[in-house]
Each structure stands twice: as C-alpha cells, then as structure tokens.
Amino acid sequence: MDVNPLANPKGVKLLCELCRIPAFIQCKGCKVTYYCSREHQKADAVGIHDKVCSRLALLRQPVQFWPSKEEREKRYKAMQLEKIELIEMARTLAQKMLFEGKHEESVPAAMLSLRYAIDVYGVSTIELVPSYLIMAEASIGLGNLVQAEEYLAKADWTILKTPDCTKAIKSRLYRNLGLLYVAKGDFQEALVNFADDIYNSSHEFGTDDIRTSGGYFHMANVFFRQGRRDIADSMYKQVISIWYEYLNHTLTVNISAQEDESRRKSKMLNSAKTLMEEISSGLDEAQEAEAIQILSSIHNIKEHQPDRQSKDLAQTCHNLAMLYFLMGDLNKAKEYGRKSIVASDQVKDDKFSKSLVEFMKLCERQIVSN
C-alpha cells in the first residue's frame, strides 16, 4: 500500500534517509532530506546531517537546464567533484567515530558515503570498497557479525576482481577481516589476516609507518588475548617507537617552523612577544582518533601490567602528551607529560628525561602565549 504522505509530485517517492521506508518528516534546513520518524532524524543529525546539511541542499537539487553541451558537462563535472568531496568527508567522519567507539553513530555517515559512492562510481567498483569496510567495522561493533561478513565478502570479491588494486586497500580489508575473526573468537585466522595486513601495508608504506602501526597493534592484541605476553610486548614496543618517531619529528618540524615564523614576525612588527602559530599534527581526524585509541589502550595495558619495562610506559605517556599537544589539547598534554616524568624516574636514559623536560617547558610556553 503506497500512499504518498506529503504533497509529492506524481511518481516521486520520498524515503527515509536511514531505513528507506516511506518518509513523513522533512529536514527544515536543507528541505531535501526526509525521515520516517523523529528518532531517525535525531540519529542522522548526530551522525552526519549537521555537517552536510548545506551540501546536501546543493547536491540534491533537481537538475537544472543548461543551454549548451559544454555547460552541461561542466556542471556535471562540478557536481561529481562535490560528491567525491562529500564521500571523503563522510568516510573520515565515520572512521573517526569508529575509532572513538561510537559504532551506532557512525552508521549514517557510512551509509551516506556508500550511497554516493555508488552514485559516482557505479556498483561493484573498487572505490566502493572503503565504504564497505567501514560498514563492516560498524556492524562488528554493533555485534551484527553476519552482516559484517556479508559486507566483507563483497569487498573481498571486488578486490579479487580488480587485480591491480593498491596494497593499501588490501591491507585495510585484511585488517577488518582480522577484526571480524577476533569478534568471532577465531584467533588463528585473525592472526593470519593481520599478518597479511602488515605485509601489504609494509610493502606500500614501509615497516615503520604509522599506518602499519595499526596492524601491529591489532596483532599484538590478539597475542595478548592468547596469553603470549612476550610477543605482545615486543609488538607494542614497536608500535610505541613508530609513533614516538613520528610525533617527535612532527613536533620538531612544527617548532622550528614556528620559530622561523615568529622570528620573522618579530622582526617585522618589532614586538618582543613572539606569536605562536597554529600547530598541526599532520594527521586527519580519523588518524588522530586512531592514534588516540591505540596509544590509550597500550597505556592502559602497560599501567596494569606489573612486570612491564618502565621505559615503555614512560614512552607511551610521552607519546600521548605529544599527540594531545599537537592536537591543541594542552591540559591533557601536561597531564600525560607529568605521568611520563613519574614513570621515567626509573629509566636511566638521560636523553629521554631531557627531552621530557623540554617538552614540558614547551607546553608551558604554549599555554602562556595562548
């Protein structure tokens, strides 16, 4: 039974954004998005709609008439670009929420990205795979393993049919497969999949890249659950050192760039006060969230581990402090800085303590100048 609820033009069916049943509520902001109930509207708003309202308004306009073919093509291309941008944004947002553990809230964003990807690229193309992977991860998080397996199977098949796809995508597929098997409890399979993930990611990015560190982290978790502490520890150590290198490097680059900047500015303005520019961490939101998740969980594990090596804990805290500093959250940075100083009392490495002290000074300076 198909009663059109709103005063729709003939043949137009308005479906809910989330569940695709006939919709009765319209979003007042963009006027092109419809929902079946208030709950769905709220959920979508939290999920993604707040951020993309205006964009959707633009994208979902009925197609205008343009007189010449070139103009039509130009408009078409501009629309495609907009859609691709939207897809990217949706994916990043969804990924970030997943890393923060908000699985339910990531679903709207993921669905949006999937729909638009199908629109732009077509069904069963390789570009859809990241969206499938995000959906799968969300399903795992929500406990719906059958659906997750379906999505992953689709992604796997698409990758198989595209022999020249990048290793980065393969690595992400294997990572999600590994997570699925972990959820199922099949640790051996999970290990194999994570191994594949690390292999592909190492070939693509190198063994010491922050993108590979995720693979190491998950594998270490599995070993930890299996009780093989020594392997887990050595892998955690590698993750920590990878992040340490990266964060240190970014920090020094930022600081030296800033100092140049401030020197120039002080010369120009002749002012004694040096202005601190925006500090960037060089990571996008999703990667930041991932970093926080990885480092925090390692920190938790290390804190509760009685026979840990003190250097590991100190370095973890230091990493977290640097990360928060780069993200702009100075209070947390200081807190973790203090924790790391406490932990590093037992470490005999002088250079390490020195670098910590310098870092604390930097935090102070930044707080003062803000």
Add this chain to the structure above:
Amino acid sequence: MATTLPPINKNKNQNNGRSRRSSEYAGFSQTSFKTEPDKLPIEKINDLRSELPLLKKHDIAKFRNSYNHNLCLDMLTDGFHMSFCELIMLIRQQVEERDAAGPESFLWTRPLIRDQASKLDTLKLLLTKAEQASRLENIEEEYRARFELAQSFRKDPNDQWLVEHFFGTCLEVAKKQGKETQMLAEGHCNVGLFLQNNKNHKEAVKHFEAYHKLAKNHRHWKRFDNMTFYKDSCVKLYHIYTIFGLELGRSNDDEDKTASLTMLTEALEMAKNSGDKKLEGEASYTLGLAYQKANKLDTAQSLLLNFYESCQGDSNSEGIGRACDAIAKIYARQGNKEKSVEFLKRFVELTEKTGLEKEYCLACHNLGNVCNSVGNYDEATEYFSKAYNISRALNDQESTNTNRVQYGIAMAHRMMGKFANHIVVGDSTCMVRLLDWKSVRTDEFNKQIPDTAPGAAYHTLLPPPVDPNMKRLEIIIDGVSEEEVDINFKDEGEELPSNVVSAE
C-alpha cells in the same frame, strides 16, 4: 609451513557424492550424468554443498600468493615481526640498489633473493631463531644464529652484501652486551676479515685495531683452535698493515709513501708482538724492500740482514735466497761490488743445492749482471748460459728473452778485446777469421794469431797508419794476454806513444 602447498582433493568429494546415488542405481557404472528431475531440492542443495572445494580460504591464499608472501605471513603469524622487518628491508635494499644502478647495469642479471626459495628459507629459519633468542635475552644464541647466517651466504659471490650485513649485525649484538666480551672481539675480527676480503682496507684497519685492543686487555682469551686472541690479532694486524702499506707505497704521492713506511714499521712491531719468528722475518723483508725503494739503504740493509739471520736459523732456503738477492742489490747500489758478488754466489750455491729452478735462474742472472758490470766477462757468460738454459727448460718466455739478451751481451763483451786485436793486426789469418765470423759467427778469436814474422805471435799491437778517424778505445783485456794493454789512438798529428810490447 609455506614450503608445502596443501593438496587439492576433488576425488574424495565426487565419490562421496556418487556413492549415495550409485547405491540407488546399482545397474549404472560411474557415469557423469546426473538424473536431475529425480532429485529433491534438498538433495540438490546438499549435493552443491558437498561439491564445494575442500580447500579453505587460507589454503587458497597459499596457492595464490608468492612464496615470499607466504613466508612473511608465516613469520608474522608466529609473532616474529622484527625478522619480518629485517627481511623486507634486505629485499627492498637489493631492489633499490638494482634500480639505482640504472636499467643497463649488470645487477639486473643477478637473481633477487626474493625469488630464491632456499635462501628465503635459511633466512627465515635463522632470523626467527635470532629473534627468539633476543626475546629471551640470550645474546649468545642470537650472536650464534646471525653468525651462522653470515657463514651460509659466504659461498655465493653474489651474496657478499648479505654476509657484510650479517657480520655487521653480529657486531651490533655483541655491542649490546655492553661490556668487553670475547664475542665483541670476535665480531670485530669477523667484520675486519670480511672488509679485507672486499679490499676495503681503511675500515678493516679500524676493526682490527679494536680487536687488538680488546685482545690486549684480555690476554687469556683463546680461540677454538687454542691460539690466543692476542696472537691472532697481532697476526691479522700485521697482514692488514702490510697490505695497506704496500698499497700506499704503490701510489705516487710522497705523503703516502711516508705513510706506507710507518705502516710497514708498525707491521713489523705487530709481527714481533705475535712472537712468530717467521712472520717477523717476513716483516723485516718487506720493510727492507720498502726502505730500499725509498733510498734509505742502511736501514734497509740492517733489516735484511736480520731477515737473513732468521731465515738461516729456520733453514728456510727460499727465504735465504730472497734475502741474499735483496742484500746483494743493496750492496750493488752502495757500490760494494765484492760483497754483492759474495752474496750472490751464496744465493747461487743455495739454489743449486735445493734445486729451486726459478730462483736458480734468477740468481744466475743477477750474478751474471754483476760480473758484467765488474768486467768479469767469462764468469758472466757462464752464468748467463746457465740462466738461459734453465729458463728455456722452464718455458718462461720473459726470463728466457732477458737471459738470451744478456748472454749475448756477455759473450760480445768477452769477444770484444780479441776482436779488436784481430782488426788491428789485420794479417791474412785474422782476415779469414773475421770473415768467418761475419758470415757464420764462428768464434776463432781465441786462437793464437799465427806469425808471419817470428816474434810477431803475441803482437798485440802495431801502431797502424795514423788514421784521424779512429776513435779512442779503452779496452781491458784479460785472460789470454798476460799484460794489460792500453790502446790509445790519438787524433792527428800527435805522437803516438810507442807501446810495442813483445812477450816471449
């Protein structure tokens, strides 16, 4: 393990699928057609399900992925991620090296380790062993595993870079221990040896010196063949200093030459420290030769005499021979011809006794040279003839040629005086003899010149009609004529001294 691929068994399946039906349709043999309409949907589903391959996804992946890929997966699933990192790094290094050398270089003809299954297997086995040991903080085991790795790649000349890498890592591991251990010394020694083999002498010197320092502090350490580390380090340092010193000596730079001398002196020191007399002797010999080249003859002489003594003590006849040769050269340069001759004669006797052909040939040659310069032409020719015959027997082209030339020269010198005499005398016998010589090279000049006039037999000199075009000649004649005669032809107009001598 990645080495064995899982079996693909389809037959099991088909038999299972068939067995049910064959029991129902007993009359039919194993034919491949299915009686579709007779089956229930549920049976169809079951049939389809049983036709699924027995391979699991994991096994399929084993077929699909390259050997390298499977190996890495195995390593990672067992938790050996550091070994994985190292392996990836080595593979990548080789590929990058190949790319950097350009598309036409010879590196493209060598196979990559990525493609060589056996090497990958050894790498995996030993690297995982090393990692296991390092996790248990068992540095000895780790060192041993890496050492084994290095040794296993030594045989293949293409894999020398791998050997270098693993010796380097051995050294790192040894350093990790923090204190001065035997392992560290061994590590330095191995790296040094490897660098020496690859002609990278400067680096080798550094490592050997470190080895020596450690060994000096711990004199009691012994190697597996019961030789102390200290002695071994001295010997190795001696070798590397000698090689390096000789290399520097060959260059044209003055600074390098002095550096080479210092290096060789240090080599001598090391040889002395090692307590090996033979080595010491060799060191003195090399240093002596170097000093000789640098024109410091006295020091050279003393060193070589040193060597000579030590060889005599050892009754090393070859060594003695070399020593005599070198010493003789020095004496010759100093101008002390008699001593030179004496030493050379000793050399010749020695080589005659011991039957060392080549040295004998060389000895005769040298002696012949000296005699030639002294004027002892008979002896010279004798020795040269010996040398020539031996070098012909040995079939040594170069020395044959030189000996031949020298032999000829010596013979010519010997002949010189009498030839001139015959020309001077100029009577018919002399002419005949001269002509014979010209045509067939018969040497009859030694015979007496028959007299046409009594008392003219031993005329060695008749003042010829003054020919202003005659040149001055100074000839020393020995042998047949007992007197020494100076033949002096002066230029026009001058009164000739009357040197008519008659000997009865």
